[in-house]
Amino acid sequence: MLKFYFLINPISGGGQGKVIFEFLPEIMASMDYKEDEWKAEFTRAEGMKEQINEALAATETLVAVGGDGTVSAVLSAMLQGNFAQKVKIGLIPLGTGNDLARVLNLYKPYVDRGLLFLVRRLVLAGARPFDIWKVNGQFALANYFSAGIDARIAHDFNLDRATGAISSTSVFANKLHYVKRFFADRNYTLKSGRLAYVDKAGNRHEVDVSGHRTVIVGNIPSFASGANPFFRSNMADGLLEVVDVPNMHNFMMAIAIGNLPLIGFIYKKYFLKSRKVKSLELSMGKDEFLQLDGEDLSGKVGECVSIEYAAQVNMLALDP
Numbered sequence: 017m018l019k020f021y022f023l024i025n026p027i028s029g030g031g032q033g034k035v036i037f038e039f040l041p042e043i044m045a046s047m048d049y050k051e052d053e054w055k056a057e058f059t060r061a062e063g064m065k066e067q068i069n070e071a072l073a074a075t076e077t078l079v080a081v082g083g084d085g086t087v088s089a090v091l092s093a094m095l096q097g098n099f100a101q102k103v104k105i106g107l108i109p110l111g112t113g114n115d116l117a118r119v120l121n122l123y124k125p126y127v128d129r130g131l132l133f134l135v136r137r138l139v140l141a142g143a144r145p146f147d148i149w150k151v152n153g154q155f156a157l158a159n160y161f162s163a164g165i166d167a168r169i170a171h172d173f174n175l176d177r178a179t180g181a182i183s184s185t186s187v188f189a190n191k192l193h194y195v196k197r198f199f200a201d202r203n204y205t206l207k208s209g210r211l212a213y214v215d216k217a218g219n220r221h222e223v224d225v226s227g228h229r230t231v232i233v234g235n236i237p238s239f240a241s242g243a244n245p246f247f248r249s250n251m252a253d254g255l256l257e258v259v260d261v262p263n264m265h266n267f268m269m270a271i272a273i274g275n276l277p278l279i280g281f282i283y284k285k286y287f288l289k290s291r292k293v294k295s296l297e298l299s300m301g302k303d304e305f306l307q308l309d310g311e312d313l314s315g316k317v318g319e320c321v322s323i324e325y326a327a328q329v330n331m332l333a334l335d336p
Contacts, residue, residue: 017074017075017076018052018053018054018055018074018075018076019049019053019054019075019076019077020044020049020053020054020055020075020076020077020078020079020106020139021054021055021056021071021074021075021077021078021079022036022037022040022054022055022056022057022079022081022108023056023057023058023059023067023068023071023078023079023080023081023082023086023090024036024037024056024057024058024059024081024082025058025059025080025081025082025083025086025110026058026059028081028082028083028086028110028111032110033058033081033082033110035131036081036108036110036131037056037058039131039132040056040135043131043132043135043136044135047136047139049139055074055075059082059086059089064089065089065093068089068090068093069093069097072090072093072094072097072099072102072103073097073099075103076103076104077103077104077105077106077139077332078090078103078104078105078106079105079106079107079108079138079332080105080106080107080108081107081108081110082108082110082111083109083110083111083112083113083114083310084111084113084114084115084116084158084159084309084310084311085111085309085310085311086111087105087107087116087158087309088155088156088157088158088159088308088309088311090105091105091148091156091158091329092154092155092156094148094156094329095148095150095156095326095327100148100326100327100328100329101327101329104143104329104330104331104332105329105330105331105332106138106139106141106331106332107120107122107331107332108122108126108131108134108135108138109122109123109126111310112190112241112310113240113241113242113310114241115159115160115236115238115239115240115241115242115310116158116159116236116238116309118238118242119236119237119238119251120144120331120332120333120334121333121334121335121336122134122138122333122334125137125334137334138332138334141332141333141334142332142333143330143331143332143333144251144252144330144331144333145252145328145329145330146158146251146252146328146329146330146331147235147251147252147253147254147325147327147328148326148327148328148329149235149256149323149324149325149326150323150324150325150326151308151313151317151321151322151323152317152318152321152322153322155308155313155317156326157233157235157308157309157323158235158236158309159234159235159236159238159239159309159310160232160233160234160235160236160239160308160309161232161233161306161307161308161309161313161321161323162230162231162232162233162306162307163206163209163230163231163298163300163304163305163306163307163321164204164205164206164228164229164230164231164261164305165201165202165204165205165229165230165267166230166232166240166267166307167230167304167305167306167307167312167313167314168201168204168305169197169198169201170305170307170310170311170312171305171307171312171314172197172200172201173190173197174311174312175312176197177190202264204229204305205227205228205229206225206226206227206228206229206230206231206300206301206304207226207300207301207302207304208226208227208300208301209224209225209226209228209231209298209299209300209301209304210222210223210224210225210226210298210299211223211224211225211231211258211260211296211297211298212296212297212298212299213258213291213293213294213295213296213297214293214294214295214296215291215292215293215294216255216292216293216294218294221291223260225260225298227262228260228261228262228263229261229262229263229264229266229267230260230261230267231258231259231260231261231298232245232246232258232259232260232261233256233257233258233296233323234246234249234256234257234258234259234290235249235251235256235257236249236251237249237251240271242275243270243271243272243274243275244274244275244280245259245261245270245271245274245284245288245290246259246274246284246290247281247284247285247288247289247290249290252328254294254325255292255293255294256292256293256294256296256323257290257291257292257293258290258291258292258293258296259288259289259290259291261288266287266288269283269287270283270284270288294324294325295322295323295324295325296322296323297320297321297322297323298320298321298322298323299319299320300319300320300321301319302319303315304319306321
């Protein structure tokens with residue numbers, strides 16, 4: 017059984033995954049790990065699910081090197097293969113948003129101190145319990161789900177990247193293109209929608225969200241590259257935070273001031289009114305735009321989305 021298995025997305029971070037693959041042998045040797053105690057390989061576009069399952073079965077700790085989408089693929093495989101209590105998960109953040117890495121205190125050390133520092137810290141890090149949710153029984157939700165303007169932006173961004181409209185591979189260029197997509201899609205609203213949820217006391221509620229800008233469902237206190245529209249989010253309490261945003265003013269305020277200690281606290285408590293829920297169903301119009309952990313989910317789940325608790329996993333994290 018391997019102590020560590022690194023699955024590396026070779027295109028994340030403008031190709032930084034390839035650099036990490038090259039330097040891992042030197043890094044692991046410097047920490048006295050023998051060659052038969054760890055393994056690293058690039059993720060495959062074809063057969064990635066089988067690749068992840070093989071890695072999970074062969075190691076104590078699987079380290080996903082890439083963006084939030086790479087981690088989401090790993091967690092989906094964990095749930096389907098019943099690995100949740102058997103394998104710890106680590107992350108080296110190379111994506112555009114890196115929201116999960118931010119709340120696990122992995123993103124800033126990597127940016128400030130570099131790869132060697134992060135790997136050294138990560139392989140010695142303790143694990144924290146972390147909730148995982150199921151979307152329509154088949155997709156793992158680790159970070160957030162949303163329907164509306166932000167999902168439309170994510171859809172168009174991914175389409176631009178797939179068709180070559182984004183010429184650069186740098187994280188900075190990706191973020192600039194996100195801004196461009198925001199202005200192009202700024203008038204988008206939900207065509208129709210009804211949110212039904214069970215609150216933490218077990219009571220069922222229904223809300224009409226037709227014409228709203230977005231509905232955001234969060235498991236972590238970070239959204240869209242570090243914004244935080246959620247009120248007192250907890251990653252291991254068996255509850256999701258749900259915010260339905262009726263207008264552009266609320267959307268912009270949620271993104272802009274959600275992280276401010278006092279003003280953000282007041283705004284989220286009294287104006288956004290984030291709801292804590294045990295489960296939810298979202299019924300929408302045909303062909304609504306959806307995103308899951310920063311990845312485009314449009315057209316993959318139909319007109320009704322259900323989200324329910326799946327399991328807790330152990331995620332490697334650093335102290336603040």
